[in-house]
Every structure is written in structure tokens, then in C-alpha cells.
Amino acid sequence: MSRLGDLGARLYRGDVSLDIVGARKLWYTVSVLITVLAFAALLVRGLHMGVEFEGGAVYTTPPNNASVEDVRDVAEETSGSAALVQTLGDDGTMRIQVSGLDTETSNETREALASELGIPTEELNAEVIGPSWGKQIANRAWQGLAVFMVLVVVYLAIAFEWRMALAALIALIHDLTITVGVYALVGFEVTPGTVIGLLTILGYSLYDTVVVFDGLKETTRNVTRQSRYTYSELANRSLNSTLVRSINTSVVALLPVAGLLFIGGGVLGGGMLNDIALSIFVGLAAGAYSSIMIATPLVADFKSRDREIAANDRRVLNKRAKRAEAGESGEDEDGDDEPGAERRAGADTADDPDDERDETAGVGAGGERRGPRRQPVSRGRGRGRPSGKRR
Amino acid sequence: MATPKKDLRSSRKRDVKSRGQGNPGRALALILLMVIALTAGMFASGYTTPRLGIDLAGGTSITLTARPDADDADAVNPTNLNTAVSIIERRVNGLGVQEAEVQTQGDENIIVNIPKGTDEQAAREQVGTTAQLGFRPVLSVGAATPPAEEGAEDGSGEEGAEDGEEQPGDEPTDEPTDGEEPTDEPTDEATDDSTENQSAPAPEARDDAGGLSPASYRTDEGDEEQSSDEPADDATDEPTEEPSEEQQEGEEGTGDEQDPAADAAALQAQLAALDCTTEGARLDASRAASEAKDEETVVACDADGTAKYALGPVAVPGTDVKDASAIYDTQRGQGWIVQMEFTGAGTGKFADITQQLSSQPQPQNQFAIALDGEVVSAPSVSERLGGGRAEISGTFDQESSEELANILKYGALPLSFEESSVSTVSPMLGGEQLRASLIAGGIGLALVVLYMLVYYRGLAVLAIVSLLVSAAMTYSIMALLGPAIGFALNLPAVCGAIVAIGITADSFIVYFERIRDEIREGRSLRPAVERAWPRARRTILVSDFVSFLAAAVLFVVTVGKVQGFAFTLGLTTALDVVVVFLFTKPLMTLVARRKFFYGGHPWSGLDPKRLGAPPPLRRGRRPAPVVPSDPKEA
Secondary structure (H helix, E strand, O other): OHHHHHHHHHHHHOOOOOOOOOOHHHHHHHHHHHHHHHHHHHHHOOOEEOHHHHOEEEEEOOOOOOOHHHHHHHHHHHHOOOEEEEEEOOOOEEEEEEEOOOHHHHHHHHHHHHHHHOOOHHHOEEEEEOHHHHHHHHHHHHHHHHHHHHHHHHHHHHHOOHHHHHHHHHHHHHHHHHHHHHHHHHOOEEOHHHHHHHHHHHHHHHHHHHHHHHHHHHHOOOHHHOOOOOHHHHHHHHHHHOHHHHHHHHHHHHHHHHHHHHHHHHHOOOOHHHHHHHHHHHHHHHHHHHHHHHHHHHHHHHHHOOHHHHHHHHHHHHHHHHHHHHHHHOOOOOOOOOOOOOOOOHHHHHHHHHHHOOHHHHHHHHHHHOOOOOOHHHHOOOOOOOOOOOO | OOOHHHHHHHHHHHHHHOOOOOOHHHHHHHHHHHHHHHHHHHHHHOOOOOOEOHHHHOEEEEEEEEEOOOOOOOOOOHHHHHHHHHHHHHHHHHOOOOOOEEEEEOOOEEEEEEEOOOOHHHHHHHHHOOOOEEEEEEEEEEEOOOOOOOOOOOOOOOOHHHOOOOOOOOOOOOOHHHHHOOOOOOOOOOOHHHHHHHOOHHHHHHHHHOOOOOOOEEOOOHHHHOOOOOOOOOOOOOOOOOOOOOOOOOOOOOOOOOOOHHHHHHHHHHHHHOOOOOHHHHHHHHHHHHHOOOOOOEEEEEOOOOEEEEEOOOOEEHHHEEEEEEEEEOOOOOEEEEEEEEOHHHHHHHHHHHHHHHOOOOHHHEEEEEEOOEEEEOOEOOOOOOOOEEEEEEEEOHHHHHHHHHHHHHOOOOOEEEEEEEEEEOHHHHHHHHHHHHHHHHHHHHHHHHHHHHHHOHHHHHHHHHHHHHHHHHHHHHHHHHHHHOOOEOHHHHHHHHHHHHHHHHHHHHHHHHHHHHHHOOOOHHHHHHHHHHHHHHHHHHHHHHHHHHHHHHHHHOOOHHHHHHHHHHHHHHHHHHHHHHHHHHHHHHHOOOHHHHOOOHHHOOOHHHHOOOOHHHOOOOOOOOOOOOOOOO
């Protein structure tokens, strides 16, 4: 804790600052690349839709000794369609998946399988899905997605402002795209569980974004009444001061999902737990990234287009330029802000990477630490400088 | 929550006033009271575990989706779905299935959950078929069991019928709607109900008929009304029941005027062979009958198994019924009657058939309202009923008349269903999934607790206790919702609860980080706790609201398993707010008074040094904020 706590403190004070907003072009590029990749994967490979969406049957057997080949033969013979047989775990439990079955055939298949395995029919678990059911689920999911997006944008526009709402929406779409892309790329099967997970990401990705925006809103409340920082700089500062919090909330959100994944994938060998957890996991990771790297920089960009903000930013820059000229001969150009407050020693920063290494910190902070650290923007941050949110 | 801003502002003021103290004791007492009440309620109600869904308990779950009808785009509507639910429920319960559950889901689905241990196959067959309604002329009537044919006509008149055989246990649960199959006790035969309508009526029926429209015929509805009675009655039924239909004496008697003799004889033989005495036999009979084409003659059982009929071709299809309603007739003192209205085509057909029937002798002047191959009612006709309206009178009570009206109105609506998904889970697999998800939840919780302990040390204890409170409330509410609204915990719901651990813990983190920020500012703990709260509160409210919004939208819009997931997610999100407000914050206030925490013990998680707070000396001399800010909320 302490190490990460230190980092948190330094981030909070601005001793250490990751210039995320300043480097936004980089992150935008990264995101655009990922998105393009996701779309390409989607187009080229398509999604591997589970039997739930195509119609068909899935049978799960109790532990048994039958061989996979025999079972497959029986299933294919009776149903007349290709069957996919997997073993789950090592006790011989099997999952037999047959697509394109109607109810009647599926019953026959089930009976045939049960007799092949020598068990009563009732002990063979079956899930038979008509072809339109998956479509219905998917349609409803789309519908839910659309309704949610509209509502949430309206809500965020009221609670914050429209630019933030827009940025949050973009970040959300970004997360969903990445998740879908990962599914296409890796070829995970898409099941109703996946859809559930995907829909959960909606709320969750936004949760993160909202936490960040909340800090941003506070920090930048009086941006036009000061002339020291541009909006982007303030946004970056706010982002940095909430960074630890964002990382913590994301990690804590991911942990239970990791538990689900471990059990769902490792012990049950698949199934709904796994499907839900997998898509949530991917989506949450994307969400943590996007709320930090995409959402806030986007807001800064949008804001900079605002006339008032832009004017203020210009004023800030002019002033700074003037000072720089004035102070050219003089010493520290930053000093005017807080003479003497610039206590951060260069050595201190240099050591940071090591200091900060921490088993837990590594999870979330790893990526950001690489960010440019010594940017003009951050240079101005004295350690005594309040972040602006305190009073 | 929806308007956090406003709330906040007002409460902020309050907060400032009461800063430092709040009223931690009261809030804590309140939530403890809630927890105790919920727990006590849980034990008092006897439902100490949440009801498990089919995928965890084992059983069969069938999802039926209404097929849209090409002719009538509005056919798939809530009313029709509800009618279908009650019809299906009647059928499933008729199988002797205990606790089968039939409910609508979304606006076009019906879910049928059949617990383990019942004849899944038979249930599926019952469930999937379409309700078909038609008016067929009665060719002849027989008592359900050939031997038993005691002259019903006299006193008891019709119907007494219902009796007994109704399968014993069958509808324990069913609701009024299915009154259809009344099970009354064997003994009563005839007595009350039947008599009235029956005897007298027949004749007068015509007379009063005038009522609405030409129509009125008396039925032997008797049976319908008494649904209740003890199911247990005699298994054997036969003895008891008497042929219901009113005057139908002729059991298989004469019935066939229209058909050539040979056919008639065959039909008679069929009728004689028809066994309506047992549940299973009736099911077979109705299945056979419902498969017959409209033009064919069929033999069918009475819905309650008291009589059997040989029926002519469908004279008026159920789709020709435009409307039907149950009304209480005050003018003629007939009590509850059912009025129906026919469509244009139906009017003509109905007039024809009634004209034809009215001239016939007793059994043949009845026509049968056949639903799914079962005769739900067989009123007799005494005159030609033109005009497109008719009414059925008899011994109805409100329930039975409404039910018949419903059947008339919707029974034949071409609302056909297809099985969208059928999933059968053996109790073994269900148990395994339950175990696995509990383990997953345990692991998730352990990981979160561990992380919190490592990162927040002493503060983590607060978080853990809060999580426990939240878990206790979630659990007891789930257990209580089982009996209350039929909530069943299924796999996705468990998943939602596990994911919610993270959401709940996140709000603690938001608060803790705020407190730490304040300490980094150089404040001591107690003011820090109070100053951090308003901002943390806003963040928590806004983000929980977003999360809740997602859950609510999912719950409303989606179908199937997604709903269970959304429900738990929404529930836990709401509880999160309750717990943070009423428990975590007050507890934090109390804890802040303890030396361990305010002294900044290294293990408290609030050590100012570790947090990088400036040395106390500097406190208060910190430079003014860069962004000139108005006095913030705190």
C-alpha cells in the first residue's frame, strides 16, 4: 500500500504527473488502431455465435466413461447434423453441441445419447433453443443498448454537461468495440452470457468514467476565472489526482470477475459463468483504459473548442510566453507561479519508477508510468500546489 | 438519486451545520434495525433461502414465444398472453405437476418452469399446443363412463358433473381462471348449481332469451363455478358423476342425423369407446380431438370429465367470436351470464346453426364450445339466434362466467407459440453450478477483501463490515422476494450479485480516497471524514445512478436470463447506496474518534506520513488554491 499510497500522494499533489491529456494524440492513435483492428477482425473473422443464437441443442452429460467419438457418432447419427463434443473437467463430463435441431429431433437425440451413456434420460441435461430465440435476445439487447445510451447521455448532460456526456458515450462505444473485437479476434463463442456481460459493461465502464469526470468537473469549475492554466492542463491535473482512485476501483471491480472467470473457466469448464465473466473482464479492462486515456482528453478537446475556454487558454499561454521572455535571463520560468514551491528534485522523479514498483500497483499503474513525465505542464506543479479541489 | 445535484446541495448545507457529528448513532441504529427486520422477516416467513431457479435446482424451463399472426398484428398483446398463461397453467397443472410456474416474460414470451421430478415430456407436449376454439353441434352425449350413466337429467340436471374425477391433485395452485375444471366433490352431485340452471332453464331459456339479442341458451355450466372443492375426491370418479349435460339422456343415443348411417355408427362406437374417466385418458382424448380437422366429426370429453360428446363439424370457428363478456344480469335475475358477439361471418353461421339446432330434440339442440378438443360448455339452443349476439345463461358465478367469456374471446385467438428454448437441468448439474458460483463468489470476495486490506489496512475493516451488511441485506431480500414476487435466483442472478461486490466496494474506495485526499491536505482525520463525505457522496450517487440505470433498462427491455442478472445488479446497486449512507459513513464518523485512526496508526490506513501529508506545521499556511474557487461544498 505504502508505495502506491506514496504514488497516490505524489500524483495528488502533482509531484508526479503523467501528461495524459498532453499526450492525447498518442492515446487517440492507440485507440483508433485498436478500433480499426477490432472492426477488421469483425469483418474478416466474424463472431463465433453460440448455438443459442443459431438454434440447436446443447447436452451436458454427467461424468461417464463413454468416448468422445462414440458420443459424437451417436449424436450425429440421430440428429443428422454435425455435433461438437467437448469434455469438461477430467471426470468425463461432456458437452455435446448440435446446431440446427428442431424440438422433436432434439428429444430423439437426447434419448439416444442417454441410452448410449447408459443413464436415464432425465439425467442428461439439455438445452434446446429455437432459431428465433437468439435473435430475440440479441434484438432486445440492442434495444436495451440504445435506450440506455440515450438515457445516460441525457443524464450525464444534465449532471455534468453535454461535452462530458458525449465523451463518455464515445468512451463507452470504444469499450464495446474493443470487447467485440477481442471476441472476434480470439474467436470466443458469443452466447447470451456474453451479451449479459457486454451489457453490464455499460454501467460499469461509465461508473469509472463518472468517477473521473466528477473530479474533472470540480477541478475545472473556475477555469475561466484564473489565468494560470489552460483547461487541458487542469484536466490533466484532475486526472492525475484521481488516478489512484480510478485504478483502485477498476481493480476491485475486476477481482470478483476474476474469481468468476477462474471458477467458470477452470472448474466448470465453461458455461454461463465463464461467458459472463469473460466479456465483463475484457470490457472492464477496456473501460478502465478508456475512462482515463480517452474520456478526459476528449473532454479537454471538446472544451478547447469552446470560445470562452479557448480565449482563456490563449490568455494563459500568452501570459506564460511573456513570462518566459521576461524570465529568460532570469532563472526559473515556473517560479512565478510559486516561487520556491518547486521542490521537486529531479532526482526524486528519476527514482520514482523504482519506488513505485509494487505488486498491486503494477496492475493498474504499469501502463501509465511510461507516460512522459517531464512535460512543461507538469513542471509547474509545485508540491505545495493544491490541486484545485481542495479549498 | 435521480437528481443528485439538488439533493446534494440541500444536504450539503445540512451537512455543514452538523459537520463533525452528523448523527452517526441514529443512522446506524436505523440500518441495524433494517437488517434485523429483514432477517427476522426471513425467518418468520420460513423462507430462509432464496428460491432457486431451474438452472440451480434442476428441472425444466420452457420458453414459449408467441408467433406473430399475419392477419392480426395486435394479436400478441398482454391480454392474450395472460389468457394463454392461464390456459397453459391449467393444462400443466392438469398433469399433476406440483408447483409448475407459468408466467409471461417480456411482451411475447411465456416461461413455463417445471420443477424436477415431473413428467417433463408430457408437460412439454401440453404446453406447446395451440388453443383452438370452435362451436360444434352436439350429436350425442354420454356420461363419462358408460356404466355410470345415471339419469342425470332429473334433479341434478346437468352437470353435477364435474365431479370427481378431476384429477386429484391437479390444480392445487391454479387460480381462478382455470376454474374450468372444477373438482367438486363427488357427493354433491347435482345439487345446487346444477339444478338451477339446468332444469328450469332449458325451457325458459328461450323465453328470456330476448335479452340482449336473441340469444340465450342455458348451459350446463354448472361445473364451472365450483372449482375448488377438494381435489382429492375420488379417484375413481366414475361412480359419482352423472352425465352432465342437461337433459342429455341419450348417451350415445341417437345422435347422428346428418351423417350417413355408417359414419354415425362408427362415431357412436368411438364415443362408446371414449374414456373420459381419467386424467390421462382425457388428455389423450382432447389431443385426438384437437387434431381433428374442422370438417370432421369428433368425440370429446367434457372439460371436467363428467360427460362425453360426439360432435359434428365445426359450425362456427372461435375466430368468428368478436367479443364476449361476463355480465351480471339484473333485469331478469339470471345472475351471471356470458354475452358474446359475432363477427359478420360468424353471425350468419351462428344463425344457421342455431336455427338448425333449435328444432332438434334434446341432446342435439346443444352445441359444444370446444377448446383444445375439450368441451368447456354445451349450451342448448331453443331458437334461431340471428343478429350476431347471443348470451349464455346458466349457473354461473362471476368467476366461471368470466372464464367462459375469456375462453370465448381469446380461446381461439390464433396465438400460437413456438418453443424458443427448452432447458433441462438435472438436479446434479444444478447443484454443481450453484456450488461453483458460490465458490466463485467466495473467491471474488476474498480477493477484494485482500486487496482492501493490503491497500487500506485498518480502513478495510470498515469496508468489509459494510460489505457484510450489504450481503446480509441482499440475501434476506432475495429470500423474501421468492415468496413475495416469485423471484428465483438463477445463475445469471448469482453472477450479478458477484459482480456487485465490486460495485459496492468501489463506493467505499471512492470515499476512502477522498478522506485520504483531505488528509493529504493536512487535515486531521475528523474534519477530513466530514469534508470528504459530500464530494464522495456525489460521486457515489452519480455513478450508482448510472449503474442502476443500466440495470433498470436491462430489466425492462431484455428477456430471459438477462433479466435475472439485471434484477440483482439493480437491487445490489440500490442497497449499496443505502449501506454507504446509513452504515459506512456513520461508522466512519464513529471510527474517526478512535485513537487508532485519528492518531494515524501505521496500520490504520490513514497515516498522514504515509499518505504524504505535509507536516503539521505547514498546515494552514498552504498557498491558496490555484483555481480560485468559491467556497466548495464542504
